[in-house]
Amino acid sequence: MTDRPFRSVLYIPGSKQRALDKAATLPVDAIIFDLEDAVAPDEKTAARDTLRAALQQDYGPRYKLVRVNGLDTEWGADDVAAFADAACDALLLPKVNGPDDIAAVKAAKPVWAMMETAEGILNAAAIARAAGGLVLGTNDLAKELGCATSADRMPMMTALQTCLLAARAAGIPCIDGVFNAFKDEDGLAYECKQGRALGMDGKTLIHPAQVATTNAAFAPTDEEVDLARRQIAAFDEAIAAGQGVAVLDGRIVENLHVDTARRTLAKLEAIQSLES
Ligand SMILES: CC(C)(COP(=O)(O)OP(=O)(O)OC[C@H]1O[C@@H](n2cnc3c(N)ncnc32)[C@H](O)[C@@H]1OP(=O)(O)O)[C@@H](O)C(=O)NCCC(=O)NCCSC(=O)C[C@H](O)C(=O)O
Numbered sequence: 001m002t003d004r005p006f007r008s009v010l011y012i013p014g015s016k017q018r019a020l021d022k023a024a025t026l027p028v029d030a031i032i033f034d035l036e037d038a039v040a041p042d043e044k045t046a047a048r049d050t051l052r053a054a055l056q057q058d059y060g061p062r063y064k065l066v067r068v069n070g071l072d073t074e075w076g077a078d079d080v081a082a083f084a085d086a087a088c089d090a091l092l093l094p095k096v097n098g099p100d101d102i103a104a105v106k107a108a109k110p111v112w113a114m115m116e117t118a119e120g121i122l123n124a125a126a127i128a129r130a131a132g133g134l135v136l137g138t139n140d141l142a143k144e145l146g147c148a149t150s151a152d153r154m155p156m157m158t159a160l161q162t163c164l165l166a167a168r169a170a171g172i173p174c175i176d177g178v179f180n181a182f183k184d185e186d187g188l189a190y191e192c193k194q195g196r197a198l199g200m201d202g203k204t205l206i207h208p209a210q211v212a213t214t215n216a217a218f219a220p221t222d223e224e225v226d227l228a229r230r231q232i233a234a235f236d237e238a239i240a241a242g243q244g245v246a247v248l249d250g251r252i253v254e255n256l257h258v259d260t261a262r263r264t265l266a267k268l269e270a271i272q273s274l275e276s
């Protein structure tokens with residue numbers, strides 16, 4: 001679990017200057033500058049230069065990840081060499097199968113893992129111990145599993161929860177996969193709600209139209225903030241009265257609930273400071 005907000009994590013093709021410029025104006029918590037699937041093979045080399053130049057501009061407090069091509073492709077090693085010391089916070093490696101894939105990336109910055117292969121999911125715990133964060137690649141995962149892409153995502157629920165467990169055990173962020181139908185707001189809201197209920201820190205996005213819904217879905221609600229404040233107050237009062245447990249709205253409040261309440265308030269504060 002991390003207090004740094006990762007509600008909205010937008011993919012931007014590293015080859016699209018207009019989108020690269022627009023990203024600096026969007027209220028996203030993080031950006032994935034993509035050199036992999038969003039960039040056509042004959043644009044890969046030029047995209048490297050375009051992106052390195054774009055990273056000179058000010059993206060404010062947004063966390064900046066560069067998704068390189070896999071090291072088993074003809075572009076991967078040069079991508080890593082070009083961005084190992086670039087103005088970004090982390091590299092994101094696609095199709096990670098195990099912790100050795102992460103170790104093979106020689107960069108003095110965190111390496112995050114795309115979780116999108118069957119082997120990677122089976123090795124999630126070891127990958128999470130080696131990575132800076134996990135990002136679900138639900139398109140590739142559906143392709144690998146040969147599963148249906150149903151609205152409730154039941155066919156890939158085991159994979160989603162395995163990644164979440166691995167990330168929490170390692171204390172790193174876990175970001176949900178993309179929702180492809182970028183004009184379908186209700187569908188996105190449903191999937192965000194589900195991702196948040198699972199415990200995801202946020203969601204990866206493909207289009208600016210998805211940002212507002214996602215930011216709202218992964219932020220603490222007014223009701224959650226109000227409850228957190230009241231729980232803390234009730235617990236403090238109980239402690240002052242020599243009790244170890246408080247009762248609020250007919251439910252017990254123990255120190256573990258107060259920990260969760262404090263995390264809710266810390267998340268709110270982090271979001272407010274990011275947006276100020
Ligand atoms: C999906 C798109 C191709 C649609 O692009 P376009 O037709 O240009 O959209 P609009 O005309 O509606 O765009 C309006 C303005 O917004 C800018 N824009 C669009 N997309 C982005 C973006 N992602 N980031 C920043 N800005 C963006 C346009 O430039 C327009 O700006 P302006 O003209 O100034 O008003 C396009 O959205 C797109 O390419 N999206 C990203 C696709 C992508 O990155 N795919 C790869 C990642 S998904 C994946 O691989 C996940 C994982 O690996 C898995 O396996 O699941």
Ligand SMILES: [Mg+2]
Binds near residue numbers: 037094114116137139
């Ligand atoms: Mg993928």
